[in-house]
Amino acid sequence: MKLTQVCDGLKFPEGPIAMADGSVILVEIQRQTLSRVQPDGRIDTIAHLGGGPNGAAVGPDGMIYVCNNGGFLWTGTNGITRPIGTPDDYVTGSIQRVDPHTGAFETLYDSCDGQPLRGPNDIVFDAQGGFYFTDLGKSTTEYVHHGAFYYARADDSHIRRVNAPMITPNGIGLSPDGKTVHVAETRTGRVWSFDLVAPGQIAPHPFTMPGRLVATLPDYQLLDSLAVQADGRICVATLMRGGISVVPPDGGPVTFIAGPGDPYITNICFGGPDMCDAWITASGTGCLYHARWPSPGLRLHFNR
Secondary structure, three states: OOOEEEEOOOOOEEEEEEOOOOOEEEEEOOOOEEEEEOOOOOEEEEEEOOOOEEEEEEOOOOOEEEEEOOOOEEEEEOOEEEEEEOOOOOOOOEEEEEOOOOOOEEEEEOEEOOEEOOOEEEEEEOOOOEEEEEEOOOEOOOOEOOEEEEEEEOOOOOEEEEEEEEOOEEEEEEOOOOOEEEEEEOOOOEEEEEEEEEOOEEOOOOOOOOOEEEEEOOOOOEEEEEEEEOOOOEEEEEEOOOEEEEEOOOOOOOEEEEOOOOOOEEEEEEEOOOOOEEEEEEOOOOEEEEEEOOOOEOOOOOOO
16 A cells, blocks of 8 residues: 655644545644644644644534643654653643634533543544543553543533543544444553443443453554544554554454554544545654555544
């Protein structure tokens, strides 16, 4: 597969959204911004959000909803930038709503049932206009918070913890029929699926398993954010190996599409008239790539 570099110079890009005008809105976690990459590679700053803007999605009102992880410490080795922990000025994570035209933003949620959000990570909207998001947790050299995934309304009226505890839940997406939510755990290298009985409510699962296990990757492969194809296959950004793992939802063999050599391939999104244009964030080297994907991606509900 041919990968074409759209731009470089990004500061740990993540959360790409393919827009109808051919641009890609994404976050730069290290720069703490929501940014827009134009088709010619020009980078425009939409808003400086502070903390650590991470996953992003278009909501029913046309606003951009951002998972803010609260910030990271950073290091660099051999030209690769990576996060290594929690900064001293960290307060909490949050969900932010950003006007992509003016850059104005507000915080919708920073807690649930009195417990602060630790490190919101990835986000997806359902057909009803609510959204699911993961909270990876935060870590230091002494502790790691348990993670969870949540469901919330875009009007800041309701948030609920759907499933906890989880071990570093990261990527999240919905099946084409909207009846299943998929979650990728970073540290375990596992993809879990959960059947939905109502918006924000999952069916009971056996006490012996935290969900329906779809895949466990071998060796040292860490999972990041994800997108879903129109055929239901789950495309999970795969750290260390540096590419995209394509996971069948029925638990079949996983295929792998290699990236450009950056071990921190963190996300993928789909767009274009046939939904076969894929944009991939290579975060360690600060680049955005484009490719023609072999299968169309699932068209999301609100980024028309």
